[in-house]
Structures are given as structure tokens and as C-alpha cells.
Amino acid sequence: MAGVVSMRHQSGPGRASQGKTEPAPVRWALITIALAFLGLFLVMPLVLVFTYAFNRGLGVYFAALTEPDAMAAIRLTLITAAICVPLNTVFGVCAAWSIAKFEFRGKNLLITLIDMPFAISPIIAGLIFVLLFGARGWFGPWLIDNNIRIIFATPGIVLATMFVTFPFVARELIPLMQAQGTDEEQSALTLGASGWQMFWRVTLPNVKWGLIYGVILCNARAMGEFGAVSVVSGHIRGLTNTMPLHIEVLYNDYQFTASFAVASLLALLALVTLVVKSVVEWKGAREHAQAVREAESEQS
Amino acid sequence: MAFRFRQPSVLPGFGLTMGFTLFYMALLVLIPLGGMVLFTTRMSFDDFWSSAVTDPRVVAAYKVSFGASMIGASINAVFGFILAWVLVRYEFPGRRIVDSIVDLPFALPTAVSGIALTTLYAHTGWIGRWFDMVGIKVAYAWPGIVIALTLIGLPFVVRTLQPAMEDLEVELEEASASLGASRWQTFRRVILPTVLPALLTGFALAFARAVGEFGSVYFIAGNMPYRTEIAPLLILIRLEQFDYLGATAIGVVMLVVSFVMLLIINVLQWWSRRFQA
Numbered sequence: 001m002a003g004v005v006s007m008r009h010q011s012g013p014g015r016a017s018q019g020k021t022e023p024a025p026v027r028w029a030l031i032t033i034a035l036a037f038l039g040l041f042l043v044m045p046l047v048l049v050f051t052y053a054f055n056r057g058l059g060v061y062f063a064a065l066t067e068p069d070a071m072a073a074i075r076l077t078l079i080t081a082a083i084c085v086p087l088n089t090v091f092g093v094c095a096a097w098s099i100a101k102f103e104f105r106g107k108n109l110l111i112t113l114i115d116m117p118f119a120i121s122p123i124i125a126g127l128i129f130v131l132l133f134g135a136r137g138w139f140g141p142w143l144i145d146n147n148i149r150i151i152f153a154t155p156g157i158v159l160a161t162m163f164v165t166f167p168f169v170a171r172e173l174i175p176l177m178q179a180q181g182t183d184e185e186q187s188a189l190t191l192g193a194s195g196w197q198m199f200w201r202v203t204l205p206n207v208k209w210g211l212i213y214g215v216i217l218c219n220a221r222a223m224g225e226f227g228a229v230s231v232v233s234g235h236i237r238g239l240t241n242t243m244p245l246h247i248e249v250l251y252n253d254y255q256f257t258a259s260f261a262v263a264s265l266l267a268l269l270a271l272v273t274l275v276v277k278s279v280v281e282w283k284g285a286r287e288h289a290q291a292v293r294e295a296e297s298e299q300s
Numbered sequence: 301m302a303f304r305f306r307q308p309s310v311l312p313g314f315g316l317t318m319g320f321t322l323f324y325m326a327l328l329v330l331i332p333l334g335g336m337v338l339f340t341t342r343m344s345f346d347d348f349w350s351s352a353v354t355d356p357r358v359v360a361a362y363k364v365s366f367g368a369s370m371i372g373a374s375i376n377a378v379f380g381f382i383l384a385w386v387l388v389r390y391e392f393p394g395r396r397i398v399d400s401i402v403d404l405p406f407a408l409p410t411a412v413s414g415i416a417l418t419t420l421y422a423h424t425g426w427i428g429r430w431f432d433m434v435g436i437k438v439a440y441a442w443p444g445i446v447i448a449l450t451l452i453g454l455p456f457v458v459r460t461l462q463p464a465m466e467d468l469e470v471e472l473e474e475a476s477a478s479l480g481a482s483r484w485q486t487f488r489r490v491i492l493p494t495v496l497p498a499l500l501t502g503f504a505l506a507f508a509r510a511v512g513e514f515g516s517v518y519f520i521a522g523n524m525p526y527r528t529e530i531a532p533l534l535i536l537i538r539l540e541q542f543d544y545l546g547a548t549a550i551g552v553v554m555l556v557v558s559f560v561m562l563l564i565i566n567v568l569q570w571w572s573r574r575f576q577a
Binding site for chain 1: 306313321322382385395401403405406408410412420427483511512513514515533541544551562570
């Protein structure tokens, strides 16, 4: 459901003037409470991941990442993301183009349907594919007769991950493209551009930062998905374990250092995602300010 | 005027992009979800009722899921409000960084936050040992579930409240103050009613996300049937027992709850838009 909330939001500087704000002691008390809450719930777990990952030295850390099962898990995670992210990106661009640039009946219903995977438990995301392709599912007997494995194999993992990360790119692009309107595209067409030229030279450059953030977030979720994948994977070590599932196996084996070592990779990915988000917002704000300046200088 | 599906436009590509959008969504989302709903036709209504609604273990799991989600979302409503207020109204060192960190639960895989929280709150952990000294068990118990669900819900409340707080008209607060209201009265009578729709939306989003959450809870809950077992986990357990029908029955109930929450959230958003207009 993350997409229901605009993720491209950043507060401007505090703007309340003196006199009608809270007295200084209240202000500092509130800031302290907010920071303490954030530290307790978000920063401490993050610090703990890296502390435990490195607490027996770099040698143990890298040994945990390079042992065969870990390598297999990393490879499967990369393969999954390499299939899911491009497909969901193509879908996101198509959905955003048709929804943001055209007016048609049932648009709100379509947006709600696109949001659905956000609202559904990841366990259900796995369950629906087991009911379709599992041994006792709708297509199970046919798949067994033809010796095709989807559940407890890579295709099932890819499908479940695609379902969970389905809305991310679309939800980033739709509000952005809606805000930009269709004037620039219409000008390009009037000046003789073909449809593809218009898309590559006008639309895509306009939304590139939002697109980049959508893709990065989609990728982070694809690599980190746990619930949906644990339903369809079957936990076969070295074969159908993704990184999050490998973390679980190691953790339940009391191999805490190795478990946190693999976890630290995903935590790093999350941090990179946040940095990219900040850069995208900064770039977006700068380009917006520049556009406003240009518009003002044209008027004067 | 004749029925027209789409307003005319000079822009190309509507047929292609809309066609692909519907095709992809039908294949990946609608048909699989429909398959699950259809699966319930394989059981009688009584079977469905007894495995999804009256089974005591399932009822206990619903109570844990909905109860802990409710408490987690309430904690987020209070602290998320303070956090959003501090980020929108005050200037302090590191504000930009704090603002970015709020999104961490969106990006951090739940398995990672799960093992980190469990280690943190276990009776030997950095925080858990202090609770252990006063005899409170956090990890592998009910409070642990609440903590995990609080973590994943936080950004929803903060990110929904921030725009609403930025849109607050400072003039109203000035008017209230000049008419002799104390700051607390201004907050209760002017600020809170204006941001209430956004606060409720954020609460509903955090609650909906928490009800479906699996990864982080799975590690910290201890997963004891009737006591710390959440509904999504019970679906997984039913599947591992090859009880597809039992899993489907719980899944459909959870799906209906998700739809109702989606509906409530849409109504709340419509309400808050009307408020701002």
C-alpha cells in the first residue's frame, strides 16, 4: 500500500514564525521524543545488523558471503530481480502513460486495482500461485503430467515476487505524469515528431528521476521479499533459497554472524535506496525551481 | 451525447499501452486472485465457515493479528504525529536525514528487520535485557509482535500527515491566538480537527499494512498456536499440511478484510480532499 502515500515527499524548512509556535522547552521535548522513537525503532535495528555482521571480523564476514549456499542464494535473488524489475517497469510506464495522459471511464477503478497488491498480505501473494500451480492446484495435475515445475522452483519465486512488486513503478510515475500534463507532448507532435520520438525525447526525460526511484524501490522490494517467496519456494538449500530465505535458514541454525552478514547486504541495499530517493527529490526540487524561475523571467 | 469510453486526444499509444496494462494485470493479479476465490467452490459453506470463522485456533490468530495491528497503528498515530509535526514545523540539525530515515521500513526487507528486532529485544539483547530485569518478555511474546508491526507502519502515518500539516493555514492559528486561545486550545480546536482526516488515513494505512505483515513478525513472535500465532502464518502452516482448502478459507477472509480497508482508505482520502478544498 506504500503507493497510496506519496513517497516523493519531503518537507520544506520549518516555516512557522515566532510567537505562534510552541515555547522552546515544548519544542525541544517534542524533538527529543521524535528522535528517540526513531532511534529506538529504526536506527537501533540497523546498527545492530552491521554490528553483528562484523563482530567476528572481516574474514568470517566474507566467508559467510562466499560459501556455496550463500552464493546460490545471491545468484537466485539477482536472477529474480533481473526478470521482475524490467517487466514491472515496462508495465509501470505503459500504465502511467495510459492513465496519466488520457481521460477515460473507470480510471479510478483501474488505479485501485493496480494498488491491490499493496493491500494484500504477501502470504496471500504466495498462496494464489500455489492454488494455481501447486500439486493440488488448478493446473497442478497438468503440470505434473508434462513434468513442469513452477512451485518449489524458480518460476514460482519469480511470479510471487512480480505480484508483490507489481505497483511500484506505476505508482511513482502516475502522479508525476499527471502533474506534468500533455502540453509538451502535444507541442512535440505538432512540430512533427513521431510517437516514439515524442516518448524518448520529451516524456522520458521529464519523468526520469521518478522512474529511477520507482525502479530502485521495485528492485529493493524484489530482492528483499520474504513472505510471498517463502510460501512458493519450499526452502531447498542451494536451489530455491533467495537471500531473505537464506537469512532465515542461517538464523534458525543459530549461525547468527553469517545470517547478519547476508542481512547486511540487503540493509545496504535499503540504505542505497534511501540515498537515491533523497538525490531524486533534490534533483526534482532543483529542476522545479529552475522551471519556475524560467517562467518568471519570461513573464517580466 | 453518445456513450464514449475515452475523451478524444491527439496523443498516440492509448490502445497499445492500455492493452498491455490490462493484459499484464489480468495475467499476474486478477486471474490468480480469481483462482483463489473460485477455489472456495471446492468446499461446502459449512466447511468454509468452520475452517475460516469458527475454528478456535483461527479465531485466536485473528485476535492476535487484528489486536496487535490496532495497537501498533495507535502507537504510530501518536508518535508519527509528533514526528511529522517536528519535521514540518521545527528546524533542527539533521532534519533532512531524519526525514529520509522515516522511509526505511519501505526499503528494508522484513526478514532483516525481523532478525534485527528479535536480537534487539531478546532477553540478552541490547534493549531486551532492560525489560528482562523488570520481568517483561518482549521477543517471543505479544509485545514483540506489536513492536514489529509498529516499525513497518510508521512511514504511512508520517508521510500522510506531512502534506496535511504543510497545508495548515498559519493565519488560522494566529487568529485563534489573537482571540485569546492558549497554544493547547489552538492545537485541540484548530490544528487537530484540520489534520484529523489525514491522521485517520495514515492510521488505516498502517493498520492495513500491519494485518498482512509476515516477515518481521515471523521471527519475533515465537509463533505459539493460540497465543502468538498471526493469521498469515496460519495460512502458511495450513499449506505445509497440504490443507489447501483451509489455507484458502483464511486467505479469502483476509482478502475481504484488505478490500474493506482499501474502501475505508479511499473514503477517508476523499474526505480529506474535501476538507482541504
